[in-house]
Amino acid sequence: MPVRWLADISAEDVPSVGGKGASLGELTQAGLPVPSAFVVTADTYRTFLEESGVADELFAALDVDPEDSAALAEAAATAKELVLDAGMPDEVRESVLAAYDDLGDAPFVAVRSSATAEDLPDASFAGQQETYLNVTREDLLERVKRCWASLFTQRAIYYREEQGFDHERVDIAVVVQRMVDAEKSGVLFTSHPSTGAPTTIVEAAWGLGEGVVSGSVSPDNYVIDRESGEIEEVTVATKKTLVERDPATGETTEREVSEERRDARVLDEAELTELLRLGERVEEHYDTPQDVEWAIADGEVYMLQSRPITTIDDAADATSHENDGETLVSGLGASPGIASGAARIVGGLDQLDKVGQGDVIVTSMTTPDMVPAMKRASGIVTDEGGMTSHAAIVSRELGVPAVLGTETATQVLSDDQPITIDGDRGTVEAGAAEPDEEREPVEDARPTTPVKPMTATEVKVNVSIPEAAERAAATGADGVGLLRTEHMILSTNVTPERYVETHGERAYTDELVDSIRTVADEFYPRPVRVRTLDAPTDEFRQLEGGESEPHEHNPMLGYRGIRRSLEESELFELELAAFARLYEMGYDNVEVMFPLVNDGDDARAARDALAAAGVDIEKRRWGVMVETPAAALCVADFCDVGADFVSFGTNDLTQYTLAVDRNNEHVADRYDELHPGVLALIENVIETCRERDVDTSICGQAGSKPEMVDFLVERGVSSISANVDAVRDVQHEAKRVEQRLILDSVR
Numbered sequence: 247m248p249v250r251w252l253a254d255i256s257a258e259d260v261p262s263v264g265g266k267g268a269s270l271g272e273l274t275q276a277g278l279p280v281p282s283a284f285v286v287t288a289d290t291y292r293t294f295l296e297e298s299g300v301a302d303e304l305f306a307a308l309d310v311d312p313e314d315s316a317a318l319a320e321a322a323a324t325a326k327e328l329v330l331d332a333g334m335p336d337e338v339r340e341s342v343l344a345a346y347d348d349l350g351d352a353p354f355v356a357v358r359s360s361a362t363a364e365d366l367p368d369a370s371f372a373g374q375q376e377t378y379l380n381v382t383r384e385d386l387l388e389r390v391k392r393c394w395a396s397l398f399t400q401r402a403i404y405y406r407e408e409q410g411f412d413h414e415r416v417d418i419a420v421v422v423q424r425m426v427d428a429e430k431s432g433v434l435f436t437s438h439p440s441t442g443a444p445t446t447i448v449e450a451a452w453g454l455g456e457g458v459v460s461g462s463v464s465p466d467n468y469v470i471d472r473e474s475g476e477i478e479e480v481t482v483a484t485k486k487t488l489v490e491r492d493p494a495t496g497e498t499t500e501r502e503v504s505e506e507r508r509d510a511r512v513l514d515e516a517e518l519t520e521l522l523r524l525g526e527r528v529e530e531h532y533d534t535p536q537d538v539e540w541a542i543a544d545g546e547v548y549m550l551q552s553r554p555i556t557t558i559d560d561a562a563d564a565t566s567h568e569n570d571g572e573t574l575v576s577g578l579g580a581s582p583g584i585a586s587g588a589a590r591i592v593g594g595l596d597q598l599d600k601v602g603q604g605d606v607i608v609t610s611m612t613t614p615d616m617v618p619a620m621k622r623a624s625g626i627v628t629d630e631g632g633m634t635s636h637a638a639i640v641s642r643e644l645g646v647p648a649v650l651g652t653e654t655a656t657q658v659l660s661d662d663q664p665i666t667i668d669g670d671r672g673t674v675e676a677g678a679a680e681p682d683e684e685r686e687p688v689e690d691a692r693p694t695t696p697v698k699p700m701t702a703t704e705v706k707v708n709v710s711i712p713e714a715a716e717r718a719a720a721t722g723a724d725g726v727g728l729l730r731t732e733h734m735i736l737s738t739n740v741t742p743e744r745y746v747e748t749h750g751e752r753a754y755t756d757e758l759v760d761s762i763r764t765v766a767d768e769f770y771p772r773p774v775r776v777r778t779l780d781a782p783t784d785e786f787r788q789l790e791g792g793e794s795e796p797h798e799h800n801p802m803l804g805y806r807g808i809r810r811s812l813e814e815s816e817l818f819e820l821e822l823a824a825f826a827r828l829y830e831m832g833y834d835n836v837e838v839m840f841p842l843v844n845d846g847d848d849a850r851a852a853r854d855a856l857a858a859a860g861v862d863i864e865k866r867r868w869g870v871m872v873e874t875p876a877a878a879l880c881v882a883d884f885c886d887v888g889a890d891f892v893s894f895g896t897n898d899l900t901q902y903t904l905a906v907d908r909n910n911e912h913v914a915d916r917y918d919e920l921h922p923g924v925l926a927l928i929e930n931v932i933e934t935c936r937e938r939d940v941d942t943s944i945c946g947q948a949g950s951k952p953e954m955v956d957f958l959v960e961r962g963v964s965s966i967s968a969n970v971d972a973v974r975d976v977q978h979e980a981k982r983v984e985q986r987l988i989l990d991s992v993r
């Protein structure tokens with residue numbers, strides 16, 4: 247049977263109709279309003295491959311060295327051409343068209359890829375396959391083939407080759423469904439996506455749902471208490487664009503929303519009540535909270551897809567534990583949370599093995615070599631280190647509670663001693679907390695909510711170690727505002743020069759490609775802004791090969807950032823080659839950012855080096871950091887040389903503006919990112935960039951501070967990048983300021 251109707255499909259049919267098809271079948275059988283549809287099954291795709299005779303040639307074409315980008319591109323092009331050019335077996339063609347005719351009155355249909363579980367388990371691949379809206383009978387068969395062909399993009403081929411996953415084992419089904427000519431649409435979460443509380447959250451925008459799902463439109467947000475049915479919170483967004491069928495051409499197009507509807511509320515009470523009711527029925531049917539896509543046309547609500555919410559944090563409502571044990575040591579609460587476990591005193595790298603799952607690492611200071619053990623640990627305690635130390639950055643990104651700078655923990659605590667650490671208060675106490683409050687190891691930890699306050703200001707996340715990518719992506723951040731390359735280098739424990747000497751040039755580039763790719767994959771298609779190397783000489787000196795680093799009176803004012811990269815052009819070329827490779831592999835979400843530039847000359851030189859490495863600078867997004875007063879004052883020059891964005895590195899901008907070395911404890915109390923001098927420079931840059939249509943952003947620590955968020959959002963910054971644990975708060979803060987601005991403008 248080449249096609250199957252929704253009414254005959256249920257959850258067991260995933261292998262035949264894919265996840266989307268199966269969920270639509272379940273909803274239909276449960277009596278929920280789903281537009282009529284049939285599924286072109288995975289078997290049909292197989293039949294097509296065999297009977298059209300393309301299978302051998304197709305799979306032979308896919309057998310490439312995934313590292314050979316040219317070959318990869320060719321394989322993808324060949325595969326697509328083979329699939330699109332192959333004739334459909336008569337039986338398939340007839341069944342599909344006959345099923346279409348049974349939908350009645352020659353409707354427009356949605357042709358939706360429905361992946362089967364056999365494909366890559368990597369979640370970032372979901373949504374990679376195509377969906378076509380407003381398809382007519384004439385284009386139907388071709389669109390079905392296009393869905394099939396979308397299994398063979400460069401990225402997909404690369405990934406399967408690399409994972410040793412057989413292309414022949416991958417299946418795909420295609421849902422052909424009557425279009426809902428949606429006046430409004432969106433998503434709804436039947437229960438709160440992070441706590442599981444009985445709160446329904448609805449997001450809604452005008453037109454077809456594509457915009458909401460892809461994130462290109464900011465939707466209204468409604469929060470409804472399921473028990474009382476009361477609408478608790480209504481946030482009306484400015485909806486600039488909508489997606490709809492062009493009545494003249496029949497094509498799906500995006501257009502501007504009319505003035506009067508732009509800021510108008512999308513859903514009224516009756517519609518919300520109806521959505522709430524349908525959501526409850528869906529949740530009841532599956533017996534677990536669901537994430538549902540819906541659309542409304544002519545006053546009727548339709549359900550377009552349902553998936554379980556996988557992000558509910560079981561620990562979310564666990565109450566904080568009051569441990570009555572004695573406080574053994576205290577220090578800086580550098581990474582929040584409470585953790586209990588056996589203390590493991592780690593005196594050297596050879597002792598890392600004794601750190602098991604759930605233990606607490608106690609060490610004088612962490613090093614990059616300890617990261618794997620840090621991932622296993624439930625908590626981290628150090629003698630030394632402040633808020634910006636390696637231990638602080640890594641533990642925050644991994645979400646492992648940490649108490650740092652205790653001075654004496656390695657002496658006071660003993661091996662195997664049960665302890666409880668509080669990463670908020672900065673204390674280490676004797677004894678273990680109740681077992682149910684122990685933190686889950688990172689690998690099993692559920693990511694936090696994907697439903698975020700929608701903000702016009704993009705809220706992104708900073709990432710330093712690729713191991714933290716999954717957790718960072720789960721914040722629902724709009725991308726990565728700063729991916730530091732330093733840690734990728736530091737984790738090799740040798741200087742880049744030494745690495746190239748011992749491993750070769752290719753290996754150096756490979757190392758960068760691999761690390762960046764981990765993050766770019768996790769976030770795809772959300773943008774990931776990667777900064778080229780910025781490590782001061784004093785940090786490199788600690789690495790193997792670091793003896794040849796120059797001694798500088800003040801490394802902060804010295805040989806680092808773009809200055810060093812332009813000087814050491816051979817190494818810089820290898821670094822930039824990594825970007826060229828990533829683009830060839832299809833990571834079009836990667837952006838390049840240059841640190842510590844002072845003026846147009848620096849920016850131009852960096853840009854030219856990027857172009858010389860084979861990156862199309864017109865097509866790819868690149869930009870510079872604004873970290874020196876000179877850069878802030880010369881920002882127009884960056885716009886002139888074609889930067890797509892600038893990003894405030896307020897850690898540096900503050901130290902250079904105030905002449906306060908951020909590593910010098912004698913002047914630490916004068917370090918103030920909100921100093922009027924710093925803010926004046928920032929304001930000036932935002933204004934200049936807005937006039938010239940260049941994006942502005944912040945990626946320094948101050949981006950995680952509410953006062954700075956207020957200041958930036960008011961001035962119209964394009965995006966804010968925050969630490970992993972601050973993303974949610976920044977989203978809320980940005981939304982609050984945006985609402986206030988809207989209200990002010992109305993009054």
Ligand SMILES: Nc1ncnc2c1ncn2[C@@H]1O[C@H](COP(=O)(O)OP(=O)(O)OP(=O)(O)O)[C@@H](O)[C@H]1O
Pocket residue numbers: 266281355356357358359360361372373374375376377379423424425426427428431454455456459539541550551
């Ligand atoms: N029959 C339909 N009528 C109106 N809009 C539809 C229909 N089918 C899909 N859409 C819209 O198009 C969007 C994208 O469709 P679809 O769910 O097939 O793709 P996707 O979200 O990219 O895929 P996946 O769910 O596999 O990640 C939907 O969210 C929905 O808003």
Ligand SMILES: CC(=O)C(=O)O
Pocket residue numbers: 728873894895896897898899945946947
């Ligand atoms: C992030 C960074 O480099 C800075 O704030 O200076």
Ligand SMILES: [Mg+2]
Pocket residue numbers: 841873895897898
């Ligand atoms: Mg900096």
